[in-house]
Amino acid sequence: MTRVLGAAQAVAYEPVIGLEVHVELATESKMFCGCRNRFGAEPNTLVCPVCLGLPGSLPVVNRRAVELVCKTGLALGCSIAHVSKFDRKNYFYPDMPKNYQISQYDMPLATGGAVTLPSGKRIRLTRIHLEEDTGKNIHGGGAMAAASATLVDYNRAGVPLMEIVSQPDLTSPDEAGEYLAALKAVLSYLGVSDVKMHEGSLRCDANVSLRPVGTQDVGTKIEIKNMNSFRSVVRALQYEIQRQTDVLRAGERVVQETRTWDEERGLTYATRSKEQAHDYRYFPDPDLVPLHLDDEIVAAWRAELPELPLAKRDRFLAAYGLSRYEADLLTGERTTAEFFEAVVAHCGEPKAAANWLLGDVRRALDKHGLTLDATRMRPEHLATLICQVRDGVVSGRAAKEVCEILVRDGRHPAEVVAERNLAQVSDRVAIEALVGEVIAANPESVAAYRTGKAKAFEFLVGQAMKASRGRANVELVRTALRARLG
Amino acid sequence: MSNKPIDMDIAHVAKLARLALTDDEAAQFAAQFAHLFTYIRQLQELDVDTIPATAQVIPLRNVMRDDIVTPSLERDAALGNAPDWEGPYFRTPRILE
Ligand SMILES: [Zn+2]
Numbered sequence: 001m002t003r004v005l006g007a008a009q010a011v012a013y014e015p016v017i018g019l020e021v022h023v024e025l026a027t028e029s030k031m032f033c034g035c036r037n038r039f040g041a042e043p044n045t046l047v048c049p050v051c052l053g054l055p056g057s058l059p060v061v062n063r064r065a066v067e068l069v070c071k072t073g074l075a076l077g078c079s080i081a082h083v084s085k086f087d088r089k090n091y092f093y094p095d096m097p098k099n100y101q102i103s104q105y106d107m108p109l110a111t112g113g114a115v116t117l118p119s120g121k122r123i124r125l126t127r128i129h130l131e132e133d134t135g136k137n138i139h140g141g142g143a144m145a146a147a148s149a150t151l152v153d154y155n156r157a158g159v160p161l162m163e164i165v166s167q168p169d170l171t172s173p174d175e176a177g178e179y180l181a182a183l184k185a186v187l188s189y190l191g192v193s194d195v196k197m198h199e200g201s202l203r204c205d206a207n208v209s210l211r212p213v214g215t216q217d218v219g220t221k222i223e224i225k226n227m228n229s230f231r232s233v234v235r236a237l238q239y240e241i242q243r244q245t246d247v248l249r250a251g252e253r254v255v256q257e258t259r260t261w262d263e264e265r266g267l268t269y270a271t272r273s274k275e276q277a278h279d280y281r282y283f284p285d286p287d288l289v290p291l292h293l294d295d296e297i298v299a300a301w302r303a304e305l306p307e308l309p310l311a312k313r314d315r316f317l318a319a320y321g322l323s324r325y326e327a328d329l330l331t332g333e334r335t336t337a338e339f340f341e342a343v344v345a346h347c348g349e350p351k352a353a354a355n356w357l358l359g360d361v362r363r364a365l366d367k368h369g370l371t372l373d374a375t376r377m378r379p380e381h382l383a384t385l386i387c388q389v390r391d392g393v394v395s396g397r398a399a400k401e402v403c404e405i406l407v408r409d410g411r412h413p414a415e416v417v418a419e420r421n422l423a424q425v426s427d428r429v430a431i432e433a434l435v436g437e438v439i440a441a442n443p444e445s446v447a448a449y450r451t452g453k454a455k456a457f458e459f460l461v462g463q464a465m466k467a468s469r470g471r472a473n474v475e476l477v478r479t480a481l482r483a484r485l486g
Numbered sequence: 487m488s489n490k491p492i493d494m495d496i497a498h499v500a501k502l503a504r505l506a507l508t509d510d511e512a513a514q515f516a517a518q519f520a521h522l523f524t525y526i527r528q529l530q531e532l533d534v535d536t537i538p539a540t541a542q543v544i545p546l547r548n549v550m551r552d553d554i555v556t557p558s559l560e561r562d563a564a565l566g567n568a569p570d571w572e573g574p575y576f577r578t579p580r581i582l583e
Pocket of ligand 1: 030035047
């Protein structure tokens with residue numbers, strides 16, 4: 001036994017990871033009926049005979065949802081099906097009132113394609129299909145648990161849901177995180193979804209198996225569910241890879257199962273399955289006729305695609321002389337990228353615009369719980385501030401104060417500078433007076449400087465800046481101090 | 487193509503459909519399914535290579551609606567059609583998570 005264990009321990013394993021991402025589409029109405037598609041409404045107020053599966057009701061496909069899935073497919077280099085159809089996935093679970101979910105089985109809207117990571121590595125896709133989301137079951141809690149009941153809210157039932165299935169091309173948890181970030185960036189650029197993982201509009205299941213390094217073996221695949229953030233996907237995969245490694249090194253076998261990620265305890269556990277061998281008995285939905293997508297409509301959709309994140313990043317690198325790091329951060333979200341370009345268009349200072357957006361603006365947004373979308377700051381406001389710093393109208397230090405007010409209140413910088421009396425003081429007489437006061441108030445430092453302590457000079461400069469509330473032109477202060485101290 | 491009866495697991499199918507069948511019913515359905523399969527087998531004898539596969543016999547395609555919101559049901563009306571509800575929710579016997 002010990003010998004077997006020793007042999008097994010010598011083997012190094014590598015993970016093989018694939019992701020299934022579900023994305024709620026940002027349509028106005030649901031997939032097959034006119035109920036509003038909105039998160040957070042009062043329970044069961046967005047339901048109708050179609051999404052409740054009442055007898056005699058008929059589903060009709062939402063054209064916009066088909067368009068959004070196909071545009072996603074085109075953006076990711078998929079082939080768009082000439083003919084596609086919807087199927088019924090049959091199962092008994094009260095999250096769907098019909099006892100089936102309308103999905104796509106063997107003729108999805110898009111196949112092939114890839115998500116390109118920042119490194120350039122391509123993670124191939126198997127398919128992208130369109131289906132309807134399920135309702136929400138509310139388990140346990142209070143009187144309900146005692147009554148041994150499950151409560152159901154069907155507001156989400158019938159919301160258009162896009163499923164993006166990757167091939168098992170991911171080889172580490174961090175790569176899975178990069179894949180999700182890259183995919184999220186593309187989806188947000190396309191505007192197909194608001195991609196809020198915490199509200200469930202982007203959800204992810206992972207499957208992971210291990211194989212001895214360097215082999216093409218196929219290990220037992222474990223599916224992990226219930227990961228609610230990119231970070232929890234990475235953590236769950238790290239945990240699961242370690243768990244499977246331990247199992248294999250102990251000379252045991254990994255059992256095929258679905259496991260649930262427990263965020264608080266930081267582990268996965270085997271899910272009690274409702275029906276072990278899934279037999280969904282897919283068949284074509286007789287209530288829905290096939291979709292035929294001709295080259296003309298596909299070409300029209302392709303022509304409407306925006307510039308995508310990686311293309312934008314490469315253009316930013318070439319056009320604005322930014323670092324790779326800055327270009328990655330600025331193009332991660334479309335709003336940030338567009339804001340940046342608008343600022344540059346106004347002030348022509350790309351490096352400064354990047355510094356402000358990724359530094360003080362971001363800090364101010366975080367501090368006030370805002371996003372660039374939600375702030376009333378206009379690109380021309382930030383551009384004006386950048387020009388004011390460049391032209392010596394305000395000092396760098398005062399500009400930081402102005403920046404926070406721009407982000408918080410959306411006011412014009414000139415107004416803020418005037419009102420708060422933050423304009424930089426470059427007047428020679430005023431600077432002389434300021435320096436005179438500082439020298440008079442700090443005789444020890446003056447003496448120290450004269451005995452050769454360079455630090456004392458910086459202290460005096462600091463005192464002058466403090467006395468002027470950051471407004472004094474620091475170069476003029478240095479010149480005046482040097483002249484006076486001789 | 488053999489003519490031997492197709493072996494169908496009636497118990498499995500009944501379980502998937504959540505039907506509690508008596509032994510007599512199971513035997514009766516098994517016989518009826520066997521009859522159906524015999525009928526379908528006739529189709530398998532035909533050459534259908536030149537006929538495109540279809541999931542629909544209705545001569546329609548691309549029946550779609552614009553993405554426009556229409557009124558939903560009043561909640562009371564929606565819940566009122568259900569056998570059971572509690573507060574703003576539909577209510578079912580407790581299920582496993
Ligand atoms: Zn509806």
